Amino acid sequence: MPLPASPAVPPSVLHATINDWFRDEARDLPWRGECSAWGILVSEIMLQQTPVVRVRPIWEQWLERWPTPADFAAAPAADVLRAWGKLGYPRRALRLHAAAAQIVAEHHGAVPDNYEQLLSLPGVGSYTAAAVAAFAYGRRTTVVDTNIRRVHARLVIGQALPAPALTAAEMSLAADLLPEATEESVLWNASVMELGALICTARSPKCGQCPVFEQCAWIAAGQPEPSYIPKGQPWAGTDRQVRGAVMAVLRAAGAPVHADLMWDAEAASRHDEVATELGKLHALNTHAPQLERALAGLVADGLAQVSEAGYQLPR
Incomplete structure (x- = not known):
């Protein structure tokens, strides 16, 4: 699909600006840099609907205790659920346990390195498969999470928030924005995700700190209000x-x-x-x-x- 961004702002400019910002401002997270594919897969499962501050200590304990899929697959389910602690949605832990068993049985204990094989693992959806392929193996894949969708919606489309559910148009836009060079595409995926997590947040965006403030279609449109009010998930009494x-x-x-x-x-x-x-x-x-x-x-x-x-x- 054609990009709705202004022709005065070519994607290459966005790539360079946001990637440079990421190199300077990215958080030092243990699953970045020198990290095994297993460690990255564990982080992606844990980070689903759970903030980094809660995940990090559990992830570090997890990788020390179970440094490989084989180690984890051999663990009793009760130990897995105890180690998961209060990360929430504990079925994720059981699915990861099943994924580790499949990795051992079908992939000689090594996390698969391509999207299709990753997608076949229990508990691994399209986002997680793309993220592991990109961040663990340097593959050129279109990674689209909530943070990336929000940045795209504001920066390129000029909307306060993305659609309530992921659309084909959003996936097409993300694919069009992805740099052609493989190494740059991996960096871009991480950079846009970090921009959404730290700066272009849902409720209180720090527009004054945004590296692409001047290129933002949402700012140019006068920061219009969202077309819907996101509903948070209730907790008390549920x-x-x-x-x-x-x-x-x-x-x-x-x-x-x-x-x-x-x-x-x-x-x-x-x-x-x-x-x-x-x-x-x-x-x-x-x-x-x-x-x-x-x-x-x-x-x-x-x-x-x-x-x-x-x-x-x-x-």
Whole structure:
């Protein structure tokens, strides 16, 4: 598709300016630079819907404990879920565990180096496959995440926010903007993503610090308001919150937790880690159907097992 950017601002100018900014201002993150493809894959899975500040310490512990896919594939699922901690969306951990097993079984323990094979791994979607191909193996792939979409929408289209869901037009635009030179394309993907994360943020963009302020179509249009108001994901009182509290109990327990304890506030009077997490669960004042729904959902998703002895992490 033809680029909607002003012909006075050729993509090569945007490439040079944003890439130069990235070289000077990029965060020093452990999965950049000298990092294994496995480390990059782990970071991309962890960073889905979770901020860098929460991911970094868990990622560092993870790579020290399981430096290769084979190490991780051999780990018990319960250890995996405990190590995942409170990163949220723990099904990601199980999918990564399954991906590691597939890497060992089908790729001799090495993370695949091309988009199609990466896409075949459990839990790996189009963005993650493109990102690992680019950042781990230096492939020329079109990487499009939320930050990149937002930068493209403002800088090139002149809109405050991208469409609520990824469109074919956005993918086409991203492909058109991608530099032809492979090495520059990898740098561009990282640079635009970092610009969106640090400067061109969703709620409070730091336009005065933006290296392409003068080329920005959104600024030129007078910074029009978005056509919709993004809806944040609720947390308090939701099934997700209850599931998270139950998972914290199971992570703390070394043995099955009897179902009665999930409802018994008196259990919090004990002085151990399990009791602490039970106290947090009871403090939510969860009604019985919601707690039952949370427990059943965790079992259905493979995040918990249930027996006569109670609930526990999968073995």
